Amino acid sequence: MSDILLTIDGKEVRAKEGMTVLNAAQSSGIFIPTLCHHEKLEPYGGCRICTVEVESRGRTNYVASCLYPVEKNLVVRTRSEKIDKIRKVLIELLLAHAPDSPQLLEMAKEYGAKSVRFGKEPSFCVLCGLCVRYCAEVKKKNAIAFVDQGPKREINFIPEIASKECWNCKECFPLCPTSYLQAAYVLTQGLVGFKNS
Numbered sequence: 001m002s003d004i005l006l007t008i009d010g011k012e013v014r015a016k017e018g019m020t021v022l023n024a025a026q027s028s029g030i031f032i033p034t035l036c037h038h039e040k041l042e043p044y045g046g047c048r049i050c051t052v053e054v055e056s057r058g059r060t061n062y063v064a065s066c067l068y069p070v071e072k073n074l075v076v077r078t079r080s081e082k083i084d085k086i087r088k089v090l091i092e093l094l095l096a097h098a099p100d101s102p103q104l105l106e107m108a109k110e111y112g113a114k115s116v117r118f119g120k121e122p123s124f125c126v127l128c129g130l131c132v133r134y135c136a137e138v139k140k141k142n143a144i145a146f147v148d149q150g151p152k153r154e155i156n157f158i159p160e161i162a163s164k165e166c167w168n169c170k171e172c173f174p175l176c177p178t179s180y181l182q183a184a185y186v187l188t189q190g191l192v193g194f195k196n197s
Contacts, residue, residue, distance in 0.1 A: 006074040021065040021076055023052055032078050033087070033107060035094070035177050036128035037066045041137055046129050047094070049107070051086050053077040062086065084111055092117040094126045098178035101126075122176050125155055131172035141165045144172065 003014040008021070008030050011183035015024035017147050020043060025032050045064040052065045055075040061085070065076075077083065091113040099115050104126075108115065127146075132155055135144045143161040147154055157166065 002146040004070050004072050005074065006072070008076040009078055014026055015070040017070075019070050021052060021054065021068045021070060021074070024070050025065065025076070025078065030078060032065050033110075034066060035103065035126065036130060038175065039123070041130070041133045043067050044129055044132055044133060046127060049087055051083060051090075053083055054082055087111050088113045092130055096121050097123045097126050101178040103177040121178055123154065127153060127155070128177060129155075130177070131155060134172045134175055139165075139169065139171065141169075143169075163167070 004012050004017060004019075006015060006021075008023065008025050008028065009035040009190060011028065011030065013024050013028045013030075015027070019027075022032055022037065022043075032052060033064050036044050037050065043066045045067040048064055051062055052061055052068075053076070054061050055063070055077075056071060056073070065078075087107070088111040091104060091107050092109055092115070095101070095108060095115040098119040100102055101124075105114070105115075129146070132144050132146055136142050141161060142158065143165045144155055144157050147156045154196065180195045
């Protein structure tokens, strides 16, 4: 299988078939910020912070680099005025939910994002899905899941499974980009409610 040649930020990059733009960039030492990506998990594309500009066959698009497959002669830009603007708005939206997240505050500095642009709705969860996906894909336990849809969507521990699995595991806690203390709190509340029901 031959390598695929593409250009990222003016640098020629060799990638294997099946790699994403994010994989190709990372393997060449080119940084693209992410929140919901983890090397042990299937690509998800939930946060869109990894948005890049791609040019292929004369057309330009803005895509999530963690999902977009490499292709021959693809031209990728990881930073531009438009990309920075997209990331800034996304970070500001996420800061409304997790205003004290160290990871988000670091990104906010880089992109000039302000935490006051959108009304605060502190839930401490940005729905990156890292905990849900890690528990399902790596641990194969499914002790935590997304519940509801749209603006009511949130993550919750499944008490019947979590009461047996989570106290001795907690591997998902440090994955949380907002605060794994919040994850511990949600787990505790879920299990206390389960015992009292």
